[in-house]
Amino acid sequence: MKKKIYILIAAMALMLGTPSCSDYLDEDNKVGATADLTYSTATGIQGLVSSCYSFSRGWYGKEAGLGLSEMGTDLFNYGYDNKQKSLNSYNLTAVSLDDNSSDNACLDQYWELFYCAVDVCNTALKYVPLNTVINETLRSQYMGEAYFMRAFYYLHMVNIWGAIPYNSEPPSSVVTDATRVPEEVIYSNILSDLDKSIADFKTANYMTKADGRASYWAARALKARTLLYAASWLGKNSIVTNPDYNGKDLYALAKAESEAVIGSGIASFYDNYADTWSMKNEDASKNKESIFGVTYSPDLSTNVNCIPYRYRTNASGSALSYNGLITRTGYSRGGNAMLLMFVGMWNNGASDLGNNGKETFVRALGESTYYITNIVTGEKVYVAEKYSPYGRGFTRYLPSVYLWKLLDKYRATDQRTNATIQEAYTIAPGLEKSSKNYPSIQDTAIYYCPLDGNSAAGKAKQAWAKGRYRIQFLANGDIPVFTSTDPATAKPTEAAKAKSDVYGDARYNSYKIGGWCSYPTIKKFQDDVFDPAYPTNDISSRDAIVLRLSEMYLVKAEAELGTGSNGAALATLNELRAKRAIAGKDNSLSGTVDINTILDERAIELCGEQQRWFDLKRTKTLVSRVKAYNAQGAASIKDIHYYRPIPQAQLDAVTNKSTTAGSGFWQNDGY
């Protein structure tokens, strides 16, 4: 017995001695990576630098980013199913609506997104110099990219909110108070970042746009834009904090930068303007006119196009998602949503076109929707490739009367009219006469006509269209798109027409034929290449081109105007217009250039490209132009709207909240 006990004691002593006390309670972290470890590898630092760009996908090519940059301007009205109507009707508040995606300006989530984006850039700026495995050239290139992206994000932020907190490095602890840095200081910092970026790219000799990264010329193009913004918004000699710019004429600098980019050969014009927007040329690194863009992978089935998760977590610590207006398809696929934004109810609202439109139109979703049977011949007609580009009727935006008329004005001489606006929906060959209500239908099924339906020309058009296709006039007539031809009062029509004046029947008795559902579309962003592997077109892999060559001409012209060289400005505009002219036509302007000339040209060239709100803001024409051209917002717009409200979530969380501008953390005036 005793022997057994001794054995047991010995065994136990062994067991008790096994776990050494000093390390039993040590953490052993094998998967949750830490910064020091991850960013010391070549792959890790490459991933970090590429992640600097990822956040830009939350703004470019997304519904909410488009809303904040194009809504509430002179160019667009909201359509039936718009999810950000408050941006257009200017009744937005500081309330943080977070995940609500029914009427949400999303400013609270963008506030978060931009600060996270800046943090990733700051992290890159901290860890790239510490990485010893990459070579000096690559290190300079990475630094150039990180400086570029930090400047890029801050430029958006300062234009949205004005004075904002400026983080120049990753945080080491929580800061519960926050300081709003004056706009001039933010601009000084942006210019300083861009200069460092330019210098680093130069050191790395990274002058190409070949793989989609920012480059030397992208940085100079962004600098041209930044200088123009600063000059027009803050004043031509406004920068004082950055000694390199102290007291200098920012217009002159902007002009010099834009000229340098134009002359660099980094980008060139397509002879055929529509090629700029062909899906065949969507790749921002290959598109001839592109200088820099936000990229999307052609892989639409995995999560590689998603934006990062939020840093904000739920109660159990899991990272939260940005809402659907910012992610488009959540975190399974992401993707570019621009192809949906301007599309009206061409198929799903076409109840007048026989059997609810199904006699002529169908959206290509899969094999079963690739064919339509002609009701006259009984022949099965393949329609998928024809209809696929029309996309899906999200009814978010329609061109305003101002934009439609402006494009119409230069129809005869300028390629951009036809390449920008789609006024007719034509049917697939083989479906001729396949509509009970329009027995003479040939190629056109729906035509949006920029005429006044009450005019003589309008009436003649209507008479011709009878029985051939549905015609909707800009205003007046049987089923108008707008309530008036006057851009100051015109709103999209909303109601159905119980009885058609022309046909005497109830074919238009649907709200879906009202102007805010049925309207001419902007076709720049259409997915015009049919892909049988992905026919649904609910997301796109189109890159969002952010800096284009034509913008440099527009920057140059405006800078020339700013430096008093009116004639030079006109010449620069005409240089661009000549590139856009229909072959053999004189597309030039004449007379005196003013800011409206510039803004009109920007509208024709850049509409929908996520710049308009900033252009109106910085040129201080937002209030006057909305009052003149956007009846949905005219009644509410005020000077306070030059700044967006600071999100309530930020104000609630700071400990130095104040009600006085300039002290503590204050809200923008009027919110």
Add this chain to the structure above:
Amino acid sequence: MKMKQSFLGKVCLLALFVIFTSAQLYAQKVSGVVVDETNTPLPGVNVVVKGTTNGVITDFDGKYSINPANIQKDILSFSFIGMETKEISINGQKEINVQMKSNTLELDEVVAVGYGTVKKRDLTGSVSSVKSEEITKTSSSNAMQAMQARVPGLDIQQSSGQAGAGISINLRGNRSISASNSPLILVDGIEYGSTLDVNPSDIESMEVLKDASSTAIYGTRGANGVIIITTKRGKSGSTKVNFNAYVSSNSPTNVPQVMYGDKEVQRLIDKANYQADAASGNWGTSNLTPQQVLTESLEDFTEIGIYQDKSYTNWADNILQNGLTKNYELSVSGGNEKTTFNLSLGTMFDEGLMKDDKQSRYNVRTNLDHKISNVFKAGTSLMFTYKDNDSRNASVFSQALKMTSITHPYTAEGVLIATPNPRYAAHCNPLLDEIDGAYKNNVESTRFFGNTYLEVSPMKNMNFKTIFALDRSNTRSGIYQDYQSVSRYQSPGTSFISSEYENKTGLTWENTLNYNTNFGGTKHEITALLGQSMKQSVYEESITSGDAGREHYYTSLFYDLSKIASATTTSQFIKSSMLSYFGRLNYKYNEKYLLTASVRADGSSTLAKGHQWGYFPSVALAWRVNEESFLKDTDWLSNLKVRTSWGISGNAAVGAYSTLTSLSTTPVYYYLGATSIAGNIPSTLGNKDLTWEKTASYNFGLDFGIIDNRVSGTIDYFISNTSDLLYRKSAPPSSVYPSVLANIGETKGHGLEVSLNTLVAKTKDFSWDINWTYTTYKDEITKLSEGVTTNISGTTGQIVGQAVSIYYDFEANGNWNVGEYATYKADWEARHPGETIGYVTAYGAPGTMKIVDRNDDGMLTDDDKIVYNRSPKHIFGMNNSMSYKNFSLSVLVYARIGGYISYDMNSQLNYESANWGNLDYWTPTNVNAKFPSPGAPSTTFGSYGSALKYEKADYLKIKDITLGYNLPKSAISHIGLSNVKVYGSMKNYFTFSKIDNYDPERGGAISFPLSKQLVVGVNVEF
């Protein structure tokens, strides 16, 4: 260092054992028979020579035989659960026959407490116990369900009717904001987890430790209460075989209804009428007909045709079915004086209410105890569980709820119509997932849960126990979604494969030393416990998933990962360890005054160095008042005890690695140079100061029994204060991390628990007793981070002064009538000259929601929201047990009053093209309806629709009615059976609530309805 001290201490202790090895003396034998009040032999009675560990158990015929050391002076003690313990001096007798009396008060019943057991009479804390008879009285796949309505303070709810669905358990309200509020569940002393896979008939008892004096011995794991499950062990004597089987037919109950047939047609008409009225401005004038509205068609039908021949489709009927559950449990137990065993095998086949919603489970268990000598005893408990679970995608339900009833699921030829909604092609057929192989979600898991112990009793009253436990589980979760299945059909239109492997390993080693002594002529009795515990858990997981293109993999499903076009692999590794020391002292004076004091020290790897150790003390006092001389003669009072306790326990909510700053594990991609480059970006800011949540609580209790314990009960009142609450405090997003984990919050709670046993009748043939339970509690947040009184995220959050679990949302007040908003707006502007009203676009349109602007500022902000408390105010349970001759009847009634749920059916308003819940909506002639008009603009509902969801969750349920019949002994004894009981139950048949077609126990969820069950079962014993 602590380890080393402990190690040295242990060596010294073990050395002591050697010195005290007791000599084995030759002894004479005493034997006899133990019977009950009806002279039936009692097997399994503990017969112990008092003051020694020398004991035996009576055999099947009630016979025992024991060798006392001193046949003249020794005293034999006979004890049996439910009987009064009897002590008889041997005085040289060689045969002692004993008749035992049943003890209705069960004061001598032994209950499990942390690291030991005590007699119920000596309890100082608040502990409720449920014994095996109660657990097996009704059939259930999860033994935890047997606790519902039986234990005051415990709130058990089931929200889903899926096969193998779990339940939520909450004890004494909520304390934590971000951490779990679920109690610690231990099986045979080792942490098990909340999915209890143990065969219900294998359980001897379940004890619920409620107050801090009982739970503080579990230190950081005790704050939410502790449930101790003890499995059955063998008893020496003849071998017993038990066979339990039941079959249950499960059918859907309280299924939320959508609009069906003519009702849906009317909604479409009302929608079109609204829009026509809105266009004309003449409200109530449009009067459209079904012919004008039902204009849509598909190849196989027209809407108007369906309307005319009423061939509508009820989608719920199409996807729901009746399920069958079959459960078999077989156990064999027995042994001799040296070795006892209990072996069991359980199998369960559980079918849910949908095709391919099923679970099968196999349990194999061995409990073995062996006495090596008077000094050494060793034993083991081994359990192996295998589960195979197929579950369905919840999106099938949402699809069925959205789907119009004015359609057909199949063509006339019986071919499934993939997109049967003529109004919205994107709505695919919910039956797509029922095509063989189109959807598979299979979880296969195995778990080994076992321990081995060695007990050493080196001297009288001293016991040393070392136990080593191993818990290892492996789980494989595979998902296959065909491109033509519900969740993939519309987009992205590709098949999806995911396969996840995870394994968990838990190692526990615990050493305890118990010492018991009395002095001063047994006036003073002391029991002391010292212990040490080491625990380590490792979790590993890897998931491979991805898109598999437009291809059917009906057969290879998720098994063939090579079909994934571009696979994503993620993995996790989480390791944590804990080291603990604890001790407890029980002191009893004169059988009247009881004191318990304990302390535990826990060290955890998940906390930062310097913050790793925490200390959890407790103390409790009890006074057995009825033992006092002045009450000795009070005949009607059979028991009276007052108890009070204080203690601190913790909640180990800090996750591994949360004190470290870390990068996201989900990669971030960006497309550069024709490849998507993956990167890892920062995700959390570490906080080195994190520590445990701590709950200090007071408990005041009273146990009583009157009139021979015909009425007995327990009343407990508790107050608890939780501090250092882990809380993700809001930081300004401009400082990058908008939520940072820190110990900042505080909550408090108090509550009252009553349990009452009333023996209504007891005659020779008939008995009826009722067990009542009542619980009420209130919890409240007393502090958030410095200067912050509210933290709202969406419709949930925390507000100082409000309950822990709340919804915070707007208050809906019907709908705007025609012209009403214009008046409201004019009045508002008159009240606020110069200001403009700032509601959302289209707010105020007739037939849209009216939201209460509480502060009348013309804006709807957080300040206008109200609190909807989610916690119940009162929980009642009433458990009737009746028996008449061989028949028994039990009826379990359960009620939960107070608390709001967010009822998902109230948001089943799909403005575009999809069906609605069967809701009462606004029309120009039905202006008092709760829900907005189907024709109205959806913006107000889109922004504020959640305000419609809150419903009072009050309900009363007759949860279970069981009628049993024991076959007469005369009929079964000749075929060798000792007991045969057949029974039938109706479970979950009667629910009374304010919400039509809904069971509020589900908490608002609508996807997998609960079932009602008709059970037939048999228990056989021989």
